[in-house]
Amino acid sequence: MSSPSQQFTEQAELLTHDLRHRDIVQTALRKYEVVRDKSRGAFQDYQAARQAAAETKWEALNHLDKYLAEFADKLAARGTKVHWATTGEQARDIILGIIREKKARSIIKSKAMTSEEIHLNHALEHEGFEVVESDLGEFIVQLRKEAPYHIVFPAMHLTRGDIQELFNRELKVHSSDSPEELTMVARRVLRQKYIHADIGFTGANFAIAETGMISITENEGNARLTAALPKTMVTLLGIEKILPRLEDLALFLPLLATSGTGQALTCYNTLYGGPRQPGEFDGPEEYHVVLLDNRRTELLADPEQRDALHCIRCGACLNVCPIFRNVGGHTYGTTYSGPIGSVITPHLRGLQDWKHLSFSSSLCGACSETCPVKIDLAHHLLQNRRNASAEKPSFVWRTGFRIFSFIFNRPGLYKLIGPLGRIGQKLHPLVKGTRLDPAYSWTKTREAPKIAPQTFKEYWRKRN
């Protein structure tokens, strides 16, 4: 099997030449940019809001012990069963345990990237349970047996024709390619699933310490239904989702909507603080919250990059990233793609195996500039590069720089570069574009700049 780095290079090569794919993704992102700019523009002071959000998350993460304990204790006090998982495997076992104890067969899920992170669907299906994704985009990629393409827009790489073909084949319907009709097909199929599912599974966008509640942001109402109808509800979330106070949401909900989808506020923003309480007539009888570490504490232990845990998973950095826009979401081979994925994946899954993501960046800084909680992603990519080289220096680079400094410290050798280069460039067309070309990896897609007919020193000498 090829390494993650080779896979990335091969996929990137394919997709950068796929003009249809590029067109689909760029069209979707242009629509996003228009509405995002409109929503940002409606703020009285967007930059101050970002700074306050960054400070609020800083406060939460740098006192995580205090706020996480408050969150868990308040949640438990109102009848929620709180579980703790250090690894993905532990989280899967906890969830499987709940399902077995309830003798459940079917699980309806609303979108949760954390569940992608621990490969939950695979584990549940392996044990013979029916798992249905209810978010439309997730439902589509689940039918295609694919990972989500993007953390907010899972089916962004597909056209209505692709989805029509998929639905007609997999769901045995005869739908046209109208987005309206296709959405209604999914609505009909999934409505019955909500009503008959034994377990409702959700993720969470925020965890409020002050009141012991989770907050879910969504547009479709699928999470609302998931949390209303099944008898048992399970929420899986990372320990970094904490916000200190309830009113922090007054800032974070609009920021998440603006950055995530370009809306002023997402359609449903819902807080859940427990199972059905005395005097309530619907909602789950049991509520389980699973708090996942999965190496988040290792990232927390790196003060330089701790703020990568501030991420609210809005996807804004993916949307503006020239790399993401050209190589696409699946190429990364990670749960979290784009700049934030390139920053955190090395921490979550190993630096040496995933450092190539940090090198696959133009360092343009668009990600740092757009991040609503001001994570300086471009700098973190540089820090990953530095850490990777310090941990395991590259022989090629080290040798290259030794040769470089050897020549540049010796004026006699240095003087030869110009004339030798000019001769080399004259001979270059003989091998250019073939595998014999020593500069093949550069020249297959680019022209090398022409070496000047004389060096500056030669020019200066003649001038006098």
Place this chain on the structure above:
Amino acid sequence: MTEREKIFGRIREALTVQAPLPGHHGGGHHAPLTGNPAAHAREWLPPVGDSFEDQLARFRANAAELKATFYLANNREELAKLLLELRDVEGWKKVASHGGELTDAACKTLALPVCRTDQPFNASELEACDAGITECDALIAQTGSVLVTNRSAGGRALSVLPPHHVVIARREQLLRDLPAAFELVKKKYAANYPSMISFITGPSRTGDIERILVLGAHGPKKLTIFCV
């Protein structure tokens, strides 16, 4: 040692080293941490006027943009007339609702079979209703949102399972902005929070197919808000 203790052990150890304050890469100074940075959210969020008329106009404009329908009724008689019109235009046969001063009056006016969700009910029966009629905790001018809880609006499913959600609010329930809404939630419920608190901003929607807006993805296709 439990898993919880292990996780907290790692967190405490990680936090022995201080992280730089946010914004440290950008150069220049940033305001010192105030202890509650979000407390000033009102100064940064989209502006809303002070008067009731300003806020009403803002709510109306937002509702229109969100493709929700908003009616301001001058009195209870007018509200009853509007409700009957809606019933006939939409051809409602059965509605769902919960006990409340405004909802009880609405159900009486409509004179249709009612599925009540503030007593044990069947989800399939609720799903088959033409509309879910609820009260709410507040309307939020800044965002065009309706704030509901499972206590104020007949549980968790009523406002999201039927294809049409009808909200009846009192005009004094119109709030300026999101900070005011959270203030209200705390004041009203702090002693015993409802297990669900939801900001509903327009009818259910999706853009998952080519970023084209489709209403009624899973929740209601229509949202009608009456203010009296």
